[in-house]
Each structure stands twice: as C-alpha cells, then as structure tokens.
Amino acid sequence: xxxxxxxxxxxxxxxxxxxxxxxxxxxxxxxxxxxxxxxxxxxxxxxxxxxxxxxxxxxxxxxxxxxxxxxxxxxxxxxxxxxxxxxxxxxxxxxxxxxxxxxxxxxxxxxxxxxxxxxxxxxxxxxxxxxxxxxxxxxxxxxxxxxxxxxxxxxxxxxxxxxxxxxxxxxxxxxxxxxxxxxxxxxxxxxxxxxxxxxxxxxxxxxxxxxxxxxxxxxxxxxxxxxxxxxxxxxxxxxxxxxxxxxxxxxxxxxxxxxxxxxxxxxxxxxxxxxxxxxxxxxxxxxxxxxxxxxxxxxxxxxxxxxxxxxxxxxxxxxxxxxxxxxxxxxxxxxxxxxxxxxxxxxxxxxxxxxxxxxxxxxxxxxxxxxxxxxxxxxxxx
Amino acid sequence: xxxxxxxxxxxxxxxxxxxxxxxxxxxxxxxxxxxxxxxxxxxxxxxxxxxxxxxxxxxxxxxxxxxxxxxxxxxxxxxxxxxxxxxxxxxxxxxxxxxxxxxxxxxxxxxxxxxxxxxxxxxxxxxxxxxxxxxxxxxxxxxxxxxxxxxxxxxxxxxxxxxxxxxxxxxxxxxxxxxxxxxxxxxxxxxxxxxxxxxxxxxxxxxxxxxxxxxxxxxxxxxxxxxxxxxxxxxxxxxxxxxxxxxxxxxxxxxxxxxxxxxxxxxxxxxxxxxxxxxxxxxxxxxxxxxxxxxxxxxxxxxxxxxxxxxxxxxxxxxxxxxxxxxxxxxxxxxxxxxxxxxxxxxxxxxxxxxxxxxxxxxxxxxxxxxxxxxxxxxxxxxxxxxxxxxxxxxxxx
Numbered sequence: 001x002x003x004x005x006x007x008x009x010x011x012x013x014x015x016x017x018x019x020x021x022x023x024x025x026x027x028x029x030x031x032x033x034x035x036x037x038x039x040x041x042x043x044x045x046x047x048x049x050x051x052x053x054x055x056x057x058x059x060x061x062x063x064x065x066x067x068x069x070x071x072x073x074x075x076x077x078x079x080x081x082x083x084x085x086x087x088x089x090x091x092x093x094x095x096x097x098x099x100x101x102x103x104x105x106x107x108x109x110x111x112x113x114x115x116x117x118x119x120x121x122x123x124x125x126x127x128x129x130x131x132x133x134x135x136x137x138x139x140x141x142x143x144x145x146x147x148x149x150x151x152x153x154x155x156x157x158x159x160x161x162x163x164x165x166x167x168x169x170x171x172x173x174x175x176x177x178x179x180x181x182x183x184x185x186x187x188x189x190x191x192x193x194x195x196x197x198x199x200x201x202x203x204x205x206x207x208x209x210x211x212x213x214x215x216x217x218x219x220x221x222x223x224x225x226x227x228x229x230x231x232x233x234x235x236x237x238x239x240x241x242x243x244x245x246x247x248x249x250x251x252x253x254x255x256x257x258x259x260x261x262x263x264x265x266x267x268x269x270x271x272x273x274x275x276x277x278x279x280x281x282x283x284x285x286x287x288x289x290x291x292x293x294x295x296x297x298x299x300x301x302x303x304x305x306x307x308x309x310x311x312x313x314x315x316x317x318x319x320x321x322x323x324x325x326x327x328x329x330x331x332x333x334x335x336x337x338x339x340x341x342x343x344x345x346x347x348x349x350x351x352x353x354x355x356x357x358x359x360x361x362x363x364x365x366x367x368x369x370x371x372x373x374x375x376x377x378x379x380x381x382x
Numbered sequence: 383x384x385x386x387x388x389x390x391x392x393x394x395x396x397x398x399x400x401x402x403x404x405x406x407x408x409x410x411x412x413x414x415x416x417x418x419x420x421x422x423x424x425x426x427x428x429x430x431x432x433x434x435x436x437x438x439x440x441x442x443x444x445x446x447x448x449x450x451x452x453x454x455x456x457x458x459x460x461x462x463x464x465x466x467x468x469x470x471x472x473x474x475x476x477x478x479x480x481x482x483x484x485x486x487x488x489x490x491x492x493x494x495x496x497x498x499x500x501x502x503x504x505x506x507x508x509x510x511x512x513x514x515x516x517x518x519x520x521x522x523x524x525x526x527x528x529x530x531x532x533x534x535x536x537x538x539x540x541x542x543x544x545x546x547x548x549x550x551x552x553x554x555x556x557x558x559x560x561x562x563x564x565x566x567x568x569x570x571x572x573x574x575x576x577x578x579x580x581x582x583x584x585x586x587x588x589x590x591x592x593x594x595x596x597x598x599x600x601x602x603x604x605x606x607x608x609x610x611x612x613x614x615x616x617x618x619x620x621x622x623x624x625x626x627x628x629x630x631x632x633x634x635x636x637x638x639x640x641x642x643x644x645x646x647x648x649x650x651x652x653x654x655x656x657x658x659x660x661x662x663x664x665x666x667x668x669x670x671x672x673x674x675x676x677x678x679x680x681x682x683x684x685x686x687x688x689x690x691x692x693x694x695x696x697x698x699x700x701x702x703x704x705x706x707x708x709x710x711x712x713x714x715x716x717x718x719x720x721x722x723x724x725x726x727x728x729x730x731x732x733x734x735x736x737x738x739x740x741x742x743x744x745x746x747x748x749x750x751x752x753x754x755x756x757x758x759x760x761x762x763x764x765x766x767x768x769x770x771x772x773x774x775x776x777x778x779x780x
C-alpha cells in the first residue's frame with residue numbers, strides 16, 4: 001500500500017501532463033468531426049471552388065455560374081486577390097474561375113473567350129476542371145449548330161440534367177468508421193507519450209538514491225515491491241486506455257456500439273499494453289529527468305509521423321512505409337486502417353488483425369524480458 | 383571584459399547538452415520526421431489513373447467501349463485502366479478494392495462502385511458525358527431535320543429522312559465539333575503552391591523562438607537571485623550593461639549557428655524551398671532569431687521565478703505560437719488568419735512563418751516587410767520592458 005500511495009502521489013503531481021495530452025487528442029478529434037452524412041446512396045464528390053465573375057450575370061454567363069455552383073462547393077472569400085491566393089495555397093479552395101467581362105459576348109460570337117483559372121492541381125482541381133470543360137464543350141457544340149442563346153440554355157439544362165444511376169455495393173458507414181480509425185490512430189501519440197512520461201517519472205522518483213536506499217533496507221521483499229510497482233503502472237496504463245475509449249464513445253457515440261467498435265477497443269487495449277511495457281523498459285533505462293523529455297518526443301512524435309498516426313498511411317512514401325514495418329505502432333495503426341474496411345467479420349478478414357496483435361504482443365514480451373534482464377543486472381551491480 | 387565574458391558564455395552554452403539538444407538537434411529531428419511524413423502528401427492528392435472494369439453483355443455497346451479505350455490509352459489524357467471481366471469477377475475485384483468500379487454494358491449501362499469518392503465521381507462524369515453525346519446528337523438531329531424539311535419542303539418525304547447515311551453524317555459532325563473544341567483555359571496560378579512548406583517554416587519559427595531559451599539562460603546566469611554565479615557577478619565592479627550585452631550577444635551567436643545548421647539541412651537534404659531572394663531570407667532569419675532572443679530575455683528578467691518554470695513558459699509560448707502558425711496542421715494558420723487575424727499579427731511564430739510564406743508564394747514584398755516590421759516592433763517592446771526591469775536592481779537580502 002505504501003508503494004501504491006507513493007505512486008498515486010507522483011501521479012497527482014503530474015496530472016497536468018495527462019490533461020495536456022488528452023486536450024490535444026480531443027482537439028484533434030474535434031478537428032476531424034466535419035461530417036457529411038452519406039451512407040446508403042452515392043454522393044458525388046464536390047470540389048471547393050471560387051468564381052470571380054466580371055461579366056454581367058445574364059444568359060450563358062449566369063447559367064455557367066449556376067451550373068458550377070450546383071456541382072461544386074462555392075466558397076465565400078473576401079473580394080481581394082491576396083485573400084483568394086491565400087485560400088488557394090491553404091486549399092480552402094482548389095480551383096478559381098475568373099470569368100472575363102465580355103465572356104458572354106465573345107462566347108456567343110464563337111470567339112472561344114479565354115478563361116483564366118487558378119488551380120491547386122490536385123484531384124479536386126481536376127474534377128472542377130472537368131466540369132468546366134464539359135460545360136463549355138456542350139455549350140459550344142450547340143452553338144455551332146446554330147442554336148440561339150435561349151435555346152442554348154434550355155438545351156444545356158436538358159443535357160446536363162441527365163444523371164446516371166450508380167449502384168453502391170458497400171453499406172458501410174465509411175465516414176464515421178474513418179473518423180474512429182483516425183481517432184484511434186492519433187491515440188498512438190497520446191498513449192505513448194503519456195505512459196512513457198508518467199511511468200518513467202514514477203520509476204525515476206522511486207530510483208532516487210535516498211528512496212532506493214530506504215526501500216532496500218525495508219522489510220518488504222523486493223519481488224513484492226516490484227510487483228506492486230508493476231501493478232500500479234499497469235493500473236495507470238489501463239485507466240488511461242479506458243479513459244481514451246470512453247472518450248471515443250462520447251465523441252462517436254452510436255458508431256462505437258458495433259463489432260467494429262469492439263475491435264477498435266481490443267486493438268487499442270493490446271497497444272496500451274505494449275506502451276506500458278515500452279515505458280517500463282525506458283523507465284529502467286533512463287534516470288535523467290531532463291533526457292526524458294527529449295526521448296519521449298523523439299519516440300512518440302517519430303512513431304506517429306512514420307507510422308501514419310498524423311498523416312494517413314496511404315499518403316506516406318514507400319520508403320517510410322518500409323521503415324515503419326520495424327516499429328510496433330505501425331501494426332496498431334495498420335489494424336485500425338484494416339478494421340474500417342471490414343464488412344464481414346469472419347476469420348479470414350480478421351486474420352491480419354489478429355496477426356498484428358500478435359506482433360504487438362511479441363514486441364511487448366521482448367521489452368519485458370529485456371527490462372527484467374537489465375534490472376537484474378543493475379541490482380547486482382548496486 | 384566584453385570578449386572574456388563573451389567567450390565563456392559561448393563555452394557554457396555549448397557545454398549544456400540539454401540546451402544544445404533542444405535548440406540544435408530537436409529541430410533537425412523534427413524536420414526529418416516532417417520530411418518523411420509529408421513528402422508524398424501532395425503527390426498522393428494528384429489524380430491517379432483509375433482502374434475500372436467493363437462487363438460485356440449481349441447488348442452491343444460500341445460507344446462505351448470506344449470511349450473507354452480512348453481514355454485508357456497512354457498519353458496526357460489518360461484517365462483509366464480498363465479491363466474486361468465477367469460480372470462475378472468484377473464484383474470480387476471491387477470488394478478487394480483492385481478496381482474503383484465497373485460498368486455493366488446493358489441497354490442503360492449500370493455503374494457499380496464500392497464507395498462515394500473522387501474516382502467514383504469521375505467515372506460517373508465520364509459516363510454522363512457519353513450519355514450526353516446521345517442527347518446532343520438527338521437535339522442536333524431534330525434541328526437539322528427541321529432545316530432539311532423546310533429547305534426541301536416538297537421534294538423529300540419523311541421516309542427519306544430515315545436515311546441512315548444522313549444520320550451518321552450528322553452524328554459525325556457532332557463528334558467533329560466536339561473533338562475540335564478545346565476550352566480556352568489559361569492557368570495563371572503561382573508555381574509555388576506546395577503547402578507542406580509551411581510545416582518547415584513553422585519549424586524555423588520554432589527554432590528561432592526556442593533560441594530564446596539560450597538568451598534566458600544567460601540572463602539567469604547574470605541575475606543574483608537566480609544563481610550563485612549571478613551573485614558573484616553582481617558584486618563585481620564591472621559594467622552590468624557590458625556583461626549582459628556580451629552574454630546576450632553570445633547566445634544570439636549560438637542561436638544563429640543552430641539556425642544556419644537547420645537551414646543547410648532543410649535546403650540541401652530535405653529540399654525545402656524558401657523562394658529565391660536570399661538576402662531577404664537571411665534578414666528574416668536574423669530578425670526572427672532576435673524576436674526569440676527578446677522573448678527569452680523578457681521572460682528571464684520580468685518573471686521572478688525559478689529556471690524550470692521559466693523554461694516551461696518559454697516552451698509553452700513557443701509551442702502554442704507554432705501551433706497557431708500551422709505546425710500541427712497547416713490549415714490552422716489559415717483558420718486563424720481568416721477568423722482572428724489579430725492573433726497571428728501579435729504571434730511571433732506566425733510572423734516568421736508568414737514572412738517565409740510571402741517570400742515563397744508572393745512576388746510582391748509588402749507583406750514580407752509588414753512581417754519584418756511587426757517582428758521588430760515585437761522585439762523592441764519586449765526588450766524595452768526587459769531593460770526597465772534589469773537596470774538598477776537592488777536587493778536588501780537574497
């Protein structure tokens with residue numbers, strides 16, 4: 001009980017750190033909450049665009065603007081070129097269309113007016129560009145066959161209104177599953193940083209020379225002492241894990257009450273166990289509190305960056321992915337990514353996830369073994 | 383005396399492993415992580431060639447086959463890789479995500495996809511365009527028919543209008559008009575559009591501001607209420623101004639060495655682009671470091687607390703500033719700039735980041751100089767208050 005009490009005291013002193021990591025997590029999750037509720041029917045992607053129309057809003061010009069507005073998300077940006085440029089750079093918009101002031105006149109005179117555009121050249125921009133080109137092409141075809149402007153607008157409506165039917169096979173709620181997976185991926189950072197920081201601090205305060213000497217001469221058997229210490233640390237890791245799981249229920253509610261949810265929880269449980277063993281290992285290795293901060297940042301940030309906690313796995317370069325394979329976090333995050341795509345829970349689809357868990361457990365086992373060996377050696381030397 | 387103190391301050395700073403780790407090594411490590419994580423983001427946002435499948439049925443659907451063949455041939459206009467599969471096989475591949483979708487070529491072709499996304503939307507657009515061709519031909523046919531009827535009023539009977547060759551002629555003409563037309567789009571966007579650069583600019587900001595810790599440490603060393611060394615220095619009959627100035631100057635030099643290391647690393651190893659105006663880049667780095675230094679001196683002299691708390695404050699101010707300027711997500715800077723512009727106007731990390739951004743993205747320099755002036759004002763205010771608090775210190779007891 002004495003050991004446990006001391007443990008709680010150290011924990012209490014450092015609660016600010018835990019609160020900070022949790023705050024970061026909540027903030028990140030909040031950032032991710034943008035929803036578009038689509039589950040059953042197909043929804044076409046829309047590019048974020050900006051239309052700068054210098055022409056009078058009449059006839060074909062008006063119709064073009066209406067068409068683009070209907071098929072993309074038109075953003076409201078202050079009417080300054082600098083603000084538009086900023087919006088483009090930061091991808092608030094992906095495509096800017098500048099309709100010149102004599103567009104209508106020139107177009108109806110078959111002069112193929114020049115339209116200036118600005119583009120981020122990503123897939124959203126490509127989509128916007130396809131829409132614009134498609135419109136101009138159809139309008140031009142009708143124009144070439146001698147239709148008047150009014151006819152043109154009517155025919156364009158008729159032509160563009162044709163929508164093909166699309167069948168969606170997956171009935172998965174991909175949107176919320178992706179959000180949950182991203183949340184759990186991010187816990188990689190919080191769990192690693194949180195548990196390493198706290199557990200290392202606790203272990204190092206128990207290793208202070210005076211404290212160490214006192215415990216050594218006490219009547220408590222060192223095995224019992226170690227056991228209590230390990231148990232209290234596990235308890236801490238467990239509480240932290242439980243807290244993050246609870247948080248995911250608060251944030252994502254109903255989507256967590258599913259088989260997917262259970263596996264997300266199970267996977268993070270295995271990972272928190274691994275984090276505990278890693279923290280225990282580091283705690284036994286490092287006694288300098290100052291060095292601790294550096295090591296935490298390198299490990300927690302490093303694995304999070306390289307294994308896809310911050311940037312989705314599919315966006316990482318191939319070489320980085322290869323390197324990531326030697327890091328445990330990769331297997332945790334990979335499982336989360338796999339989980340969000342699983343439609344039928346059977347042994348075949350879950351096999352890779354079980355395999356990843358096994359790998360994590362193996363890593364954990366290795367760290368436990370190495371810690372035991374090291375502490376044993378150290379005690380003998382002392 | 384100036385040089386003596388300068389030399390020993392340099393030595394003490396370089397010998398502090400923690401200081402050197404945080405101001406020299408940490409930015410390099412973080413920069414490497416950024417590079418590894420972000421170097422592919424912009425490429426993966428480009429439109430890739432989309433794999434799809436066509437499922438043939440008894441219906442003859444030549445147009446679809448032709449169009450997808452054209453869009454699947456090598457070249458600048460390639461959008462798809464198309465394969466012909468049986469429906470079962472296509473379904474299977476779709477569920478494994480090997481293809482984005484497939485089209486069953488029935489009378490009204492059926493598109494099957496697995497999810498709503500950009501590839502699927504583009505497939506939809508292409509199919510719609512094919513369908514549109516039919517509508518356009520029909521509409522053109524109507525008007526041509528009408529023309530022909532009025533022209534040759536009495537000579538042609540309606541039956542003759544079913545003439546296949548004539549239909550085909552019209553259809554070909556529509557195709558021709560369509561193919562000949564190329565929308566006259568002029569791309570005027572700036573070439574430097576890589577937003578991940580902001581991450582590296584925030585890294586430079588962080589290093590500039592972290593450098594303030596060096597300034598803080600040397601001020602602490604000169605303060606009698608902070609260390610024994612400070613006490614000894616204070617009772618020595620030396621000009622305090624000279625001492626403080628030489629210490630601060632030494633820490634500035636240490637800071638600049640770290641910063642130039644980071645610059646070399648980011649430019650030559652990580653290939654970060656800072657624009658082409660080298661003198662202005664150096665100017666911004668010098669003034670950015672100065673603002674970090676002022677922050678450090680300010681924190682060290684104004685706050686009457688122990689060194690750990692001061693370091694804590696420095697780190698939190700720096701990290702929060704960097705967070706607002708986009709280090710943990712580039713969008714953050716834009717959100718703050720757009721909604722709370724004042725916040726980023728008083729945030730030194732953001733001024734530095736924005737300075738580099740304006741050098742990289744904009745050809746005009748007004749925005750850059752605005753940032754430089756803001757940084758100078760920021761530094762002067764902090765230094766002014768720091769001097770007020772540092773001069774004529776007296777202690778009844780310590």
